[in-house]
Structures are given as C-alpha cells and as structure tokens.
Amino acid sequence: MNWTNRPVIAATGLYTPPESISNAELVESFNEYVARYNEAHADAIGMGDIDPLQPSSVEFIEKASGIKARHVIDKASILDPEIMCPRIAERDNDQLSIMAEIGVKAAQQALEAAGRAPVDVDAVLCAASNMQRPYPAMAIEIQQALGIDGFGFDMNVACSSATFGIQTAADYVRAGNARSVLVVSPEITSGHLNWRDRDSHFIFGDVATAVLVEDAAIAPENHWEILGTKLKTVFSNNIRNNFGFLNRAAPETASDPDKLFVQEGCKVFKEVVPMVSALILQETERLQIDPHSLRRLWLHQANAGMNRLIAHRVLGHEADGDESPTVLDTYANTSSAGSIIAFHKHNSDLVGGDTGLICSFGAGYSVGTVFVRKTD
Numbered sequence: 001m002n003w004t005n006r007p008v009i010a011a012t013g014l015y016t017p018p019e020s021i022s023n024a025e026l027v028e029s030f031n032e033y034v035a036r037y038n039e040a041h042a043d044a045i046g047m048g049d050i051d052p053l054q055p056s057s058v059e060f061i062e063k064a065s066g067i068k069a070r071h072v073i074d075k076a077s078i079l080d081p082e083i084m085c086p087r088i089a090e091r092d093n094d095q096l097s098i099m100a101e102i103g104v105k106a107a108q109q110a111l112e113a114a115g116r117a118p119v120d121v122d123a124v125l126c127a128a129s130n131m132q133r134p135y136p137a138m139a140i141e142i143q144q145a146l147g148i149d150g151f152g153f154d155m156n157v158a159c160s161s162a163t164f165g166i167q168t169a170a171d172y173v174r175a176g177n178a179r180s181v182l183v184v185s186p187e188i189t190s191g192h193l194n195w196r197d198r199d200s201h202f203i204f205g206d207v208a209t210a211v212l213v214e215d216a217a218i219a220p221e222n223h224w225e226i227l228g229t230k231l232k233t234v235f236s237n238n239i240r241n242n243f244g245f246l247n248r249a250a251p252e253t254a255s256d257p258d259k260l261f262v263q264e265g266c267k268v269f270k271e272v273v274p275m276v277s278a279l280i281l282q283e284t285e286r287l288q289i290d291p292h293s294l295r296r297l298w299l300h301q302a303n304a305g306m307n308r309l310i311a312h313r314v315l316g317h318e319a320d321g322d323e324s325p326t327v328l329d330t331y332a333n334t335s336s337a338g339s340i341i342a343f344h345k346h347n348s349d350l351v352g353g354d355t356g357l358i359c360s361f362g363a364g365y366s367v368g369t370v371f372v373r374k375t376d
Contacts, residue, residue: 007174013106013211015186020070020071022068027056033084034056038053065332067328072086073188073206097132097138103126115220122180123150124181129335139153139184146182158364160361160362166211188206190204192204192243192260194262200263204332204335225375228369235365236363238263239268276310297324298346298358301334302362
C-alpha cells in the first residue's frame with residue numbers, strides 16, 4: 001500500500017436517543033416546579049428574604065436559543081418536578097457503560113458507511129465534554145467493545161472536543177502513526193444540566209457521533225479531503241462546570257449549583273462570535289480559500305443567533321438554511337457533537353470540489369476549525 005499521509009473524513013455516524021422533550025413539555029414541568037417552590041417558601045418570599053422563582057415559557061426559550069426540542073436518555077425523570085435530572089442505573093464493571101454503549105452505536109454506523117472492519121482501525125479517541133469516569137478511559141472501553149486492536153484515549157475540550165479530536169486524528173495520519181482513527185463523541189449532557197435553572201434548563205440534549213479519519217489511500221471513493229485544521233483556546237470562566245473528584249474534599253459545597261453547567265450567556269455571545277469569526281477568516285487566508293466560496297458551514301449548535309452572526313461575517317451575507325444548516329431546533333445543544341450532527345445530516349447533496357467548514361466553539365474558550373472538500 002502506498003500511503004499518502006493525507007487525512008480525509010471517510011464517514012460519520014450518529015446515534016440519536018429515541019425519547020425527545022418538546023419545549024412545551026419542558027416548560028410545563030419547570031413551571032410546576034416553580035409553583036411548588038414558591039408555595040413552599042411563601043413566608044420567606046413574603047418577608048423579602050428570598051426572591052420567588054420566575055416561570056419559563058416556550059416563547060422565551062425559542063427567542064433566546066432557537067431550540068424547540070431535545071433528545072434525552074431518560075425523559076420521565078427529567079420531567080418529574082420532584083427529580084428533574086436523568087436517572088440512569090449504575091452498571092456493573094463487567095457491563096458496557098452507557099457512554100460506551102451509545103458511542104459504539106455511532107461508531108458502528110461510521111464503520112459500516114465506510115465499509116471498514118474494526119480490525120482495520122488503529123485508534124479510538126473519545127472526545128466529549130463530560131466523561132462518565134476518570135479511568136479506565138472511555139475510549140479504551142469503546143475500543144474493546146468494537147474489537148479494535150490499537151490504542152485509545154479520552155480528550156476533553158468541552159464543546160470543541162470533536163474538532164480537536166479530528167485534528168489529533170489527522171495529525172496521526174499525517175505523521176504516519178495511524179492510518180484509520182475513530183473520533184467518538186458520546187454526549188449525555190442532560191446529566192450536567194441544571195434543569196431547575198430558568199436561564200439554562202432548555203439548553204442541552206443527548207446524542208453520540210463518530211467521525212472516521214483515514215489516510216486517503218484506503219478511504220472510500222466518496223470522502224472529504226481535510227484541507228486544513230486550526231485550534232485555539234483562551235481561558236474564560238464564562239462557561240464553567242466545577243464538578244470533579246476534589247468536591248469530596250470540600251463537602252460543604254459539593255452540591256452547589258456550580259457543580260453543574262453554568263454560564264454568563266451574554267458575555268459568551270459578545271466574546272465568542274468575534275473570536276470564532278476572526279479565526280475562520282485567518283484560516284481561509286492561510287489556506288487560500290475565498291470565504292465567500294464556502295459551500296456550507298457546519299457550525300456548532302449552541303445558539304441560532306451566534307451562528308447567524310458568524311456565518312454573515314464569514315460569507316459576507318445573511319446565510320440561508322442551505323449554507324448554514326441547523327439541527328439545534330430538534331437536538332438542542334449537544335456540546336461537541338453539534339457540528340458533527342449538522343455535517344452528518346447535511347452533506348450528501350454536495351458535489352465534487354465543494355468546500356465547507358466544520359467549526360465548533362465553547363467552554364475554555366475553545367474553537368476548532370476543520371476545512372474540507374468533497375472529492376470528485
């Protein structure tokens with residue numbers, strides 16, 4: 001085999017949980033919780049000691065985010081005003097973990113699409129926001145479940161984990177250290193979301209994606225050349241989750257709200273949009289790509305308003321749904337998986353020579369860009 005050391009995206013896979021929560025269902029549950037809370041704390045609210053909780057609405061959610069529904073692993077417990085978080089039974093150590101299970105399903109779909117057998121894959125990278133455990137690595141568990149004889153490791157760059165994983169996989173191919181690498185992103189984001197917080201209770205959903213990055217020499221006929229990748233991080237506290245094993249060392253704060261997802265949404269919007277736009281335009285210049293010629297942008301699926309502004313700055317005009325497709329309305333924010341879902345669902349109509357951009361951005365701050373071109 002004459003290896004090219006040119007990385008391509010050979011195929012993608014997607015696992016979507018069967019259960020979905022509409023905004024109307026979510027608002028009904030949340031508002032019931034608010035009513036119960038305010039009733040239980042009526043005396044303190046009347047004395048001015050605490051503020052009453054405010055109800056949510058479908059209109060508020062859709063205006064703030066563009067989200068209309070989200071898929072989840074466990075719908076009933078999330079909608080129960082007495083629970084309001086997923087209930088997932090702990091499994092024995094000899095059973096496949098839930099994150100590995102959904103990751104394997106997405107990976108198998110990618111392998112089937114590429115006509116690739118697990119024995120032909122060299123590595124598995126599990127790139128996701130919230131790992132189920134510190135070790136053994138989720139990637140190694142997925143590797144074993146698939147029957148891959150190689151290596152694997154976990155990586156976490158929050159919402160940019162998948163694009164960072166793609167560059168890592170591409171670098172392995174460029175260096176000749178691997179010929180076929182699976183980047184798997186199982187995202188059970190419902191577990192770290194504060195479903196009792198009005199400003200964020202609607203944001204996240206669950207899903208798993210997989211991207212198969214390979215040397216062009218073995219890739220299937222229909223694949224995507226990776227023209228260039230670029231990563232950037234800038235430290236910020238505006239999106240944060242303080243959950244970790246050291247929480248037990250400070251038990252008095254172990255259950256505080258900052259152990260779940262928290263963000264300063266307005267600050268994130270104002271700071272991330274120019275950062276992402278600038279990085280994309282810098283890369284198009286370096287790669288000698290006319291940004292206005294980009295056929296499609298598969299952007300991170302966190303906020304419809306952010307995507308509109310970024311697409312406008314890159315393309316030079318207001319992007320339509322064909323140029324910048326959204327899956328945010330039905331999947332919500334799925335962290336690192338969002339841009340991959342958009343790519344998976346909205347790339348088959350492009351023709352040879354079309355160029356596009358997979359781009360993620362989120363906590364860190366972190367930004368990842370992957371410029372691709374469809375083969376003839």
